[in-house]
Structures are given as C-alpha cells and as structure tokens.
Amino acid sequence: MPIKMPHCVAFGCNFQSKGNKGSEISLHIFPKEQKLREVWEDVVGRIDLPKDPRLCSSHFSADAFEAFHRPQLMKELAGQPGYKRRLRRDAVPTVFPHKESKRLRVTSESRLKRLERWGASDMYLKNVGPAGEEVNTAKRPSNCLTSVSVQCSPIMCDASTQTEVCMSEEAVQWKANVHSPLLDHNYCSKRDIDVHDVDGNSEDLFSPTPGDSSARSQSDPDFANSSQFATARVFLVFEDQLKQLLGRCVKCGSLIAQEDIVEVQNEGSQLTLEFTCANSCRYRWQAQPTLSGTKGAGNLLLTASVFFSGIHFEKFERFCCNMNLKTISEDTYTALRKSFVFPTIKKTWINQRNAVLTDLKSQEVVLCGDGRRDSPGHSAKYCTYTFLDAQSSKVVDFEVVGVTQVSNSNTMELHGFKQALKAIEDNGVQVSTISTDRHPPIVKEMRMNNPEKVHEFDPWHVAKGVSKKLTAEAKRRGCEDLGAWIPSIINHLWWCALTCAEDAVLLKEKWVSVIHHVTNRHDWPGNRRYHCCAHEPLDEESQRDKLWLNPGTEAHRALVKIVTDKRLLKDMDQLTKCIHTTTLEVYHSMYHKYLPKKTHFGYDVMVHASMLAALEYNNNVNREQVRKRFFSGHILGRTISVICETYN
Numbered sequence: 001m002p003i004k005m006p007h008c009v010a011f012g013c014n015f016q017s018k019g020n021k022g023s024e025i026s027l028h029i030f031p032k033e034q035k036l037r038e039v040w041e042d043v044v045g046r047i048d049l050p051k052d053p054r055l056c057s058s059h060f061s062a063d064a065f066e067a068f069h070r071p072q073l074m075k076e077l078a079g080q081p082g083y084k085r086r087l088r089r090d091a092v093p094t095v096f097p098h099k100e101s102k103r104l105r106v107t108s109e110s111r112l113k114r115l116e117r118w119g120a121s122d123m124y125l126k127n128v129g130p131a132g133e134e135v136n137t138a139k140r141p142s143n144c145l146t147s148v149s150v151q152c153s154p155i156m157c158d159a160s161t162q163t164e165v166c167m168s169e170e171a172v173q174w175k176a177n178v179h180s181p182l183l184d185h186n187y188c189s190k191r192d193i194d195v196h197d198v199d200g201n202s203e204d205l206f207s208p209t210p211g212d213s214s215a216r217s218q219s220d221p222d223f224a225n226s227s228q229f230a231t232a233r234v235f236l237v238f239e240d241q242l243k244q245l246l247g248r249c250v251k252c253g254s255l256i257a258q259e260d261i262v263e264v265q266n267e268g269s270q271l272t273l274e275f276t277c278a279n280s281c282r283y284r285w286q287a288q289p290t291l292s293g294t295k296g297a298g299n300l301l302l303t304a305s306v307f308f309s310g311i312h313f314e315k316f317e318r319f320c321c322n323m324n325l326k327t328i329s330e331d332t333y334t335a336l337r338k339s340f341v342f343p344t345i346k347k348t349w350i351n352q353r354n355a356v357l358t359d360l361k362s363q364e365v366v367l368c369g370d371g372r373r374d375s376p377g378h379s380a381k382y383c384t385y386t387f388l389d390a391q392s393s394k395v396v397d398f399e400v401v402g403v404t405q406v407s408n409s410n411t412m413e414l415h416g417f418k419q420a421l422k423a424i425e426d427n428g429v430q431v432s433t434i435s436t437d438r439h440p441p442i443v444k445e446m447r448m449n450n451p452e453k454v455h456e457f458d459p460w461h462v463a464k465g466v467s468k469k470l471t472a473e474a475k476r477r478g479c480e481d482l483g484a485w486i487p488s489i490i491n492h493l494w495w496c497a498l499t500c501a502e503d504a505v506l507l508k509e510k511w512v513s514v515i516h517h518v519t520n521r522h523d524w525p526g527n528r529r530y531h532c533c534a535h536e537p538l539d540e541e542s543q544r545d546k547l548w549l550n551p552g553t554e555a556h557r558a559l560v561k562i563v564t565d566k567r568l569l570k571d572m573d574q575l576t577k578c579i580h581t582t583t584l585e586v587y588h589s590m591y592h593k594y595l596p597k598k599t600h601f602g603y604d605v606m607v608h609a610s611m612l613a614a615l616e617y618n619n620n621v622n623r624e625q626v627r628k629r630f631f632s633g634h635i636l637g638r639t640i641s642v643i644c645e646t647y648n
C-alpha cells in the first residue's frame with residue numbers, strides 16, 4: 001500500500017510535501033490541546049479529517065509565527081531555503097480563500113435612482129439618526145454647497161489629512177458610523193503593489209492615467225514649484241483615523257457608504273480613493289501630491305531616501321511589512337531609481353567633477369590613487385579605482401571596471417588606473433606626482449609609460465606591510481618579545497618619512513637605526529648622515545621599564561631581516577615626499593555605506609553609488625567635525641529638488 005505524503009487539509013488547498021522541498025511554505029500539525037484543536041477543526045471547513053491532519057503556513061497570518069526563532073533566523077540570514085517557521089502556542093489559522101468576500105462594486109447611477117424611488121434613502125437616514133429625532137431627508141442637487149460641513153480650509157500643508165470639517169447644518173447632524181473598515185487590503189502584499197498589470201505592462205505605474213480629470217497639470221499654481229514637497233512634513237496616518245475624515249462627501253456633505261469607496265490599486269505608497277456619495281457626487285482623493293511619471297510624490301521620495309541612505313531595499317521592505325505600511329514594490333523601486341535618481345546623481349556628479357577639475361587646471365597636481373574591489377579575496381567582479389587630490393582632499397575622478405572588460409580580475413586595478421588618469425589629463429589637468437600602493441603592475445606602468453611623473457608610495461600601505469610581517473614573526477617561538485615593539489617600530493617608520501627632508505639616504509639610515517635602538521644602543525659609527533638617536537637621553541627608570549632585545553637572539557635576528565629587506569629599502573626611495581593616502585582610506589571606509597563588500601550589485605548601481613559616495617565625501621571634506629553620521633537632510637532635500645526640477 002503506497003504511503004500518502006503529508007498534505008494540507010484546508011478546503012480548496014492542494015499543497016503537499018511531495019515535490020515542494022525547499023519551499024517557503026511549511027506544514028504544521030494540529031495542536032494537542034483539545035480546545036485549541038476544536039477551534040482549528042471549525043475553521044478548516046471539513047467534516048472528516050485524517051488521523052494526522054496538517055495545515056500549511058499560508059493559512060496563518062504573519063503575527064501567528066514566532067518572531068525570533070533562532071534556527072529560523074540563522075537559516076534566513078544565511079539565505080538557506082526551506083526553513084520552517086515556528087507557530088505560536090495560541091496560533092489560530094485565519095487565512096482561507098474560500099471565505100474571502102467578493103470585491104465591492106461601485107454604486108451605479110441607475111441603482112441610486114432605484115433606491116431613491118423605493119425610499120431607501122429615508123429608511124437609511126431613520127436607521128442611523130438618533131432615536132425620536134426628526135431628520136430632514138429632502139433631496140438636494142448634486143452641485144449644492146449649502147452645508148457648513150464642506151467649508152474646509154483650502155490650505156493643504158500635508159499630503160494626507162489636514163482638513164477641518166465643521167458639522168453644523170441641521171440636515172446632517174446625526175451620529176454616523178464611520179468606524180467600519182473601508183476595504184480589507186493587505187498593504188504589504190506584493191500582488192497589490194506590483195508594477196506589472198494584467199497585460200504585463202509595467203509602464204502603468206510611471207505614466208499618468210489618461211482622461212484623469214483629478215490629475216494636476218504642471219501649470220497648476222499649487223504645483224508650480226513641485227520641488228517644495230521635498231521639504232514638506234510627512235506623517236504616518238492610520239486607516240481608522242483617516243476614515244473619520246472621509247465619511248462624508250466634500251461636495252454636498254452627504255454620507256458615503258462603505259461599498260461606495262474604492263481603492264485604486266498599483267499606486268505604490270500612495271493611497272488613492274474614488275468616492276460616490278448618495279447624491280451621485282463622484283470624485284477622487286489622493287494622499288500625496290501628484291508628480292508626473294511617479295503616481296505620487298511619496299513613491300519618488302521613498303526611492304530616493306532609501307538609496308541616499310545606503311539601505312538595502314530588502315531590509316526596507318521587511319521594515320514596512322512589520323509595520324503593515326503601504327509601500328512600493330522592488331520593481332517600482334528599481335524603475336524609479338533608474339528613471340529619476342540615477343540621472344540626477346550623474347548630472348550632479350558631472351557638475352561637481354567639472355568644478356573640481358577646473359580648479360586644478362591652474363596648478364601642478366599631486367594625486368593619491370587606490371583601487372577597491374567589490375568583494376574580499378581574489379574573485380572580485382568589479383574594481384573601483386579612485387583618484388583624490390592631495391591638497392584639497394577631494395575626489396577628482398574614479399573608474400569602475402568590470403571583470404569582463406579585462407583578461408582577469410588581477411588586471412582590473414591597472415585598467416582602472418589608466419582610464420581614470422587619462423580622463424583627468426584629457427580635461428587639461430597637469431599631474432606632477434602620483435602616490436599609490438606598491439601594486440607591481442602600476443609600478444611598471446609608471447616606470448614605462450609615465451617617466452615624467454614622480455611616483456611615490458603611500459607610507460600607510462608600506463607600514464601596513466611591515467606590521468603584518470612583524471606580527472607574523474612575533475608569533476614564532478622565541479620571538480615573543482618582538483610583539484611589544486611593533487607599535488613603536490611602525491611609528492618610527494612614519495617619523496622617518498616625515499623628517500627625511502626628501503633625502504632618500506637619510507630616510508634609510510634613520511629607518512635602519514631601529515635595529516640598534518631596540519637593543520638599548522643609541523649611537524653607532526659608519527653612517528653618512530645619521531649617527532645617533534634623536535630622542536633625549538633615557539634615565540635609569542625608563543631604561544629599566546623597556547623590554548630591550550638582546551643582540552643575536554631570535555627576535556632580534558627576525559627584526560634585522562625585516563628592516564634590512566632589499567625590496568623594502570629600494571621602495572624607501574619613493575617615500576621621501578611622504579604623500580600618504582589616509583584620506584582615501586577614510587573615503588573607502590565611508591564607501592561601504594553604499595556598497596558593502598558582502599553584497600552583490602549590478603554595474604549601474606556600482607557606478608551611481610560611487611558617484612553618490614564621492615558627492616557626500618566632497619561635501620563633508622575639510623569640515624571640523626561631522627555631527628551626523630548619515631547623509632545630511634538638506635543635501636537630500638536639495639538633491640530631490642533637482643530631480644523634481646529636471647523631470648516635472
């Protein structure tokens with residue numbers, strides 16, 4: 001007898017474990033507690049159940065699962081499919097498609113006329129009016145504005161609900177029940193907010209509805225300067241609070257039934273409602289200012305704010321789902337980012353880049369260059385090479401190189417170096433000196449094709465390499481005493497580069513003197529320029545506290561080998577100017593805000609996020625202190641204003 005695989009027993013559900021391995025939907029057994037089990041059996045909708053009945057997770061709401069189940073959380077963070085979520089002990093299934101109500105229809109004019117003929121309006125008013133109170137049910141024309149309830153303030157400071165309604169007319173003074181739900185919508189459902197319509201056309205969300213009389217034109221005086229919405233205040237308004245303002249017609253003051261309110265779908269974060277009151281007044285209400293091509297200014301604000309803040313959309317989408325907040329879909333975010341945000345960032349970066357290059361044309365420029373790969377290790381897909389002006393500490397230009405543009409990933413940094421340097425020189429900038437790390441292909445490129453330029457090495461990268469070697473030697477047996485001297489040796493290297501007065505011989509003699517100092521020997525013969533330590537004579541207490549190395553020991557021999565390395569001494573010739581790229585490393589640290597190495601991005605995102613990082617860095621460079629760790633609000637508002645002025 002074949003074994004029957006576990007399946008969902010809910011009416012109309014065909015999910016089973018066979019063929020669905022790795023699916024996000026999981027099966028859950030019925031509870032053992034008798035009372036809770038009876039509740040489950042009642043809501044399932046079946047009379048006869050199998051011996052071991054189960055329900056799939058699609059019949060439970062989001063709040064029915066435990067939020068911090070550790071195995072689920074670890075698998076989810078690791079991106080492993082098929083993790084099983086754990087139900088709460090008191091969880092009850094509530095989602096059943098066969099119990100959903102049909103979509104509410106819009107009341108037609110013919111139906112309204114029939115209701116009027118049958119006297120349905122009088123019966124409705126008597127049912128909702130106070131007991132024993134006579135209510136005037138005389139019909140008013142649809143264009144009549146005699147009720148004081150529609151004398152609202154015309155100033156709409158916010159995109160939502162700042163309207164004061166004063167109910168003072170006798171004909172409409174009854175207690176209306178406006179606390180019933182308008183529509184039962186799951187604002188975080190991707191089906192409701194997806195940009196693709198039934199025909200597969202994704203342009204519906206980004207084009208104005210044809211024939212929409214309520215859409216504001218660009219010549220509307222209220223929207224003559226649409227960029228003002230970038231600085232307008234925005235509020236979170238709950239649906240129940242919003243319905244208190246939308247229970248009556250703004251034209252005639254009559255009540256609006258629940259079935260006569262229709263929410264327009266595929267609007268992103270915008271809430272658009274179409275009303276039809278008992279007097280056949282029809283109008284549309286939008287919660288956001290209208291902006292051409294976005295179906296609402298809030299959609300563009302969300303897209304720009306998420307990208308400018310360096311937040312991944314997946315985290316933002318999960319945040320909105322946790323709040324049950326109506327928002328845009330990932331497809332909408334991608335489309336708006338490509339159509340509005342990217343062109344504006346590119347235009348702003350080109351203007352600032354041209355301004356920086358113009359300032360550099362009248363002088364000989366010293367550049368600091370370094371490459372950054374998009375992922376750790378030797379399997380990077382992109383490399384961004386950046387040049388920074390050593391005097392102003394501003395980003396001059398950068399080049400994003402894909403691995404498909406070169407033979408292998410090891411040549412991406414050289415290709416980016418050559419392209420970025422060519423772009424700078426093509427704009428009339430005279431480069432005299434370039435400071436980079438000791439990357440061998442770049443060293444060869446400077447020696448062979450740019451002999452007229454001075455090539456300096458960054459002391460920070462040299463010190464980093466020496467520190468790694470010393471740390472590795474200090475871990476060996478017999479060399480433990482060397483570890484206490486590593487910070488002092490690195491500081492000595494920086495001091496040598498700063499005080500050599502561009503003399504390579506003096507720099508090398510100062511550097512090699514460290515092998516004598518660590519043995520408590522502070523003067524020595526044989527050198528041409530440097531014969532003794534520059535510090536003051538040490539007292540007996542200082543000499544007693546130092547952990548001096550004994551000459552000839554394993555630790556001292558390891559130090560001598562590293563300090564007198566032939567390649568290191570040869571590279572000392574290119575440390576005389578002490579042009580360090582510390583500011584460039586600071587820029588790369590800030591770069592992780594937009595492009596972390598453990599996340600994959602496309603080429604367009606790499607380019608435009610690099611532009612955004614350069615814009616933020618150049619805006620905050622040379623400031624005394626950055627008081628906020630995030631992108632400044634006035635910069636965000638100004639950038640969004642540029643978007644509006646460009647596309648509206």
